[in-house]
Amino acid sequence: MPDRKLTRRTLLKGTAGAMAAPLIVPGHLLGADPPSERIGLGHIGVGGQGTHLFNQFQRCKGAQSVAVADCFKDRREARAQQCGGTPYADLRDLLARKDVDAVVIATQDHWHVVAALLAVRAGKDVYVEKPLGISVLHDQTLRSEVRARKRVFQYGTQQRSQNQQDRKGCELVRSGRIGRITEIHVTAPNGASGGSTDEIPVPPGLDYDMWLGPAPQAPYTKDRCTNQGTYHIYDYALGFIAGWGAHPLDQLVWGYDIHKAGITEVEGTGRIPDRGLFNTVLDWDVRLSCANGVKMTFKTGGDNTRFVGTEGWIEVSRGGWNASPASLKEAELGPNDVHLVESRNHYQNFIDCIKSRKDPVSFIEDAVRSDIISHLGDIAIRLKRKIRWDWEREAILDDAEASRMLSRPLREPWML
Known part of the structure; x- marks a missing residue:
């Protein structure tokens, strides 16, 4: 994986972008959860499904979107403006941020596992859209890293909650x-x-x-x-x-x-x-x-x-x-019957499990x-x-x- 060191120049650039962006915070985030207890979210991939997920996470309690990465300039800038966050052309710059606790990955399929591995190794919890990987080895590698690094993983099979x-x-x-x-x-x-x-x-x-x-x-x-x-x-x-x-x-x-x-x-x-x-x-x-x-x-x-x-x-x-x-x-x-994990909101389930450190419904x-x-x-x-x-x-x-x-x-x- 290429080395993406966080230089003073990139840090200042990211800080300037964050200061310039309008601060739009969903109303529920101004309530019971103090800023220190909110989960900072980064969004990687905000095309059609990625934007749908982005909007769903704006409604989650205890979370705030702070950064957006996408290869399309207009997409990342629009979603960053919507949440008052910072847009990035390179997902590695987003993952370098200390205030990003978890990421929502909705890229094209061949990026799913590679992006998730970068995130997990950066200490982030991950929500990954389906399907998982473009090979079985991709899948196995991500599973090993998620468990070894004790990360919370939610799969985008929303039917379990819907x-x-x-x-x-x-x-x-x-x-x-x-x-x-x-x-x-x-x-x-x-x-x-x-x-x-x-x-x-x-x-x-x-x-x-x-x-x-x-x-x-x-x-x-x-x-x-x-x-x-x-x-x-x-x-x-x-x-x-x-x-x-x-x-x-x-x-x-x-x-x-x-x-x-x-x-x-x-x-x-x-x-x-x-x-x-x-x-x-x-x-x-x-x-x-x-x-x-x-x-x-x-x-x-x-x-x-x-x-x-x-x-x-x-x-x-x-x-x-x-x-x-x-x-x-x-x-x-x-x-005495089998009772599966109950979730009525796939996105809130992910946020809640980040806080509890339990497995989400789609593990x-x-x-x-x-x-x-x-x-x-x-x-x-x-x-x-x-x-x-x-x-x-x-x-x-x-x-x-x-x-x-x-x-x-x-x-x-x-x-x-």
Whole structure:
């Protein structure tokens, strides 16, 4: 990682910017929490989703946004003005600030883990948008660093906080109300193809080299640094097999310990576009067979997770849940049943856990487990053959080519 020392000049520059910015403090921050007890937030990436998160955190009690980093000048300046903070073109300058206690990372996918590692190693707690990493090694490295450095990590799978019915459904599954689990079926919306490959000049106000960061050098096109580009170009993401699949797969690991299912065979089919800029897997149909007998499917379709047991089924989605027998929807959980962490506000849960030092509702281990399923499906589809995954060792068995796909090289000087 390049050395970014905080010089007197950069310190004075940052201080001058902070003094020049208008002071706009959300009203609730002027109440019970004294400044010494407020969590100072830095925001890394404030495009569409990043701005949504920024606005959500302005409503949180006990927190104040103080700094914003983004490769687009207009984005960072607009959000910094909104909170009375300081804009930065380089996230490392934001992370050098002592008054930033935690960061909210909503960059393009290929920056998620690299930015989070920089933050964790700088002593910051992290909220990281989904999906997690562009390789399994990225995921594993971040998990190790979060735990070793005792950082609070919240994953951007907001469904755990938005829909209390999903929590109850997963609690019923874990409490054995549908018997022994035999099948799990997951669906997520399909991705996209297309995108212009024609090179055009980089627009003013965009630090394109920083935008690329750890990704390979590539010519700028009109569709590259857009939402569609960041979702569907393989240098930056796995596509919706991870980008949207993260939500229903998160519900899977919330309701069932897939990592305890033993050695798992993974195979699948899909289509990779051969024209245009976008080249992530489409029309995927992934099948997993676990050593404990559980069969799982993950394919394009809606946005739901269905657990099938010997005595019924439960299906959860962001739109609600359903069950058979229908009486399960009226079932009450007793003191001896499984009770998952309850959160009714994903963002406030993160702030509260920074103060309590407890794990938030979407903790790092589940983030890694759900992301691994996307990666295994992608690898099996691209290799056009079955692979075998050992959950205990977190390794692909007896397949050197597939194993090499568990990591990706990063463009210098960036590294894990």
